[in-house]
Amino acid sequence: LLYLEGWVDFSSRCYYISCQQKNWFESQQDCKQRGADLAIINSGEEQEFINNLNKRIWIGLTDTDKEGSWNWVDGTNLTIRFWKQNEPNDAGGKEDCAESAVEFNPQMIWNDIPCELQRYWVCERGPELN
Numbered sequence: 367l368l369y370l371e372g373w374v375d376f377s378s379r380c381y382y383i384s385c386q387q388k389n390w391f392e393s394q395q396d397c398k399q400r401g402a403d404l405a406i407i408n409s410g411e412e413q414e415f416i417n418n419l420n421k422r423i424w425i426g427l428t429d430t431d432k433e434g435s436w437n438w439v440d441g442t443n444l445t446i447r448f449w450k451q452n453e454p455n456d457a458g459g460k461e462d463c464a465e466s467a468v469e470f471n472p473q474m475i476w477n478d479i480p481c482e483l484q485r486y487w488v489c490e491r492g493p494e495l496n
């Protein structure tokens with residue numbers, strides 16, 4: 367794990383880890399301003415990297431456009447999934463954004479929660495800024 371200029375290098379991707387909490391939309395907006403998106407998770411290794419941060423964080427996954435249709439913000443196909451058991455459940459009919467929680471069993475760790483809640487967040491980009 368290499369730390370440089372606020373970005374962490376992991377497996378040829380660059381990650382920014384916030385030290386404050388924001389709602390989902392403001393978090394994604396912050397990532398955009400950094401030339402990145404909220405973290406897009408494509409592998410168990412990447413999920414493990416996120417787990418090791420030991421924080422509840424926003425990831426770049428939402429069903430805001432169409433209830434029940436979960437999409438990565440960068441258009442990546444949703445293939446591998448790490449939803450907790452019985453999630454996503456749209457509790458109260460208003461949970462449209464996904465967090466990666468901190469759990470004893472880190473295998474299944476995503477949950478949908480209301481987008482306006484405050485969470486830490488992780489931005490992800492390639493090695494070159496857009």
Ligand code: 2F8
Nearest residue numbers: 453455456457461477478479480
């Ligand atoms: O039981 C699962 C359920 O737990 C909480 O609601 C009581 C979660 N809400 C928050 O974390 C805000 C739900 O998202 C979760 O589905």
Ligand code: CA
Nearest residue numbers: 455456477478
């Ligand atoms: Ca939920």
